[in-house]
Amino acid sequence: MRNKFIVSFMGLLTIGLVTLLNAAMFQTVPASKAKLLQTGEQKYFCNVCGMNLVMFYKTNYAASVNGQEKQYCSLHCLVEDRDKNHADPQNIKVVAADTLKFIDAKKAYFVVGSSKKGTMSMVSKYAFSSLNAASKFAAKFGGEVTDFNAAIEAAKEDFPKDSHMIGKKQHKMSQMGAMIYEKKCTKIDKTFDSVAKAKAFVVSKKVCKDLNPKELQAVGLYLINR
Structure with a gap:
């Protein structure tokens, strides 16, 4: 019963957070339109970077890894x-x-390099259900229409420079998170092996007061790096 309450509470929080930024980001959708395939208290956060999956829903992926269903922001x-x-x-x-x-990633059509901002990458990669939809998007926003194999090769090619960019941003966010933690949070003696787990703990245990999505991400990054 308690776990159901926590998940419901986090769901309401997610709806509220996403509503605030809904109009600002192309990747974001109303929470009611997002489908979360993973379960548990951290279901709302990317398995790797911890970012809110609804806020970056249009670039979401899901896969089974070692028997576990995981969802990613990018x-x-x-x-x-x-x-x-x-x-x-x-x-x-x-x-x-x-x-x-x-949809099955191998059956999707991708537009790589459009003017719409990418998620965790300087080169955007958006998937579409049909060639017609992908072609219309590319005609309006630029980019190359391709398949999943080419999209993942582009991601692998971009990985070093994107990782460098992400590392710099996360370092600054972690420093900001340290200041927010000191100001707004109850001090905890606990370690985490992922940002998603740290954020889920902060939300479910009400460790911090009145955090917006950016502040929550910053605190999560601080908690795994301190």
């Missing part, structure tokens, strides 16, 4: 998790930006 995080675990993800699905439904 293709970059899927590639990172694969390399970290030395295990190929199975049954890879991606959100089609035109339908907001998960």
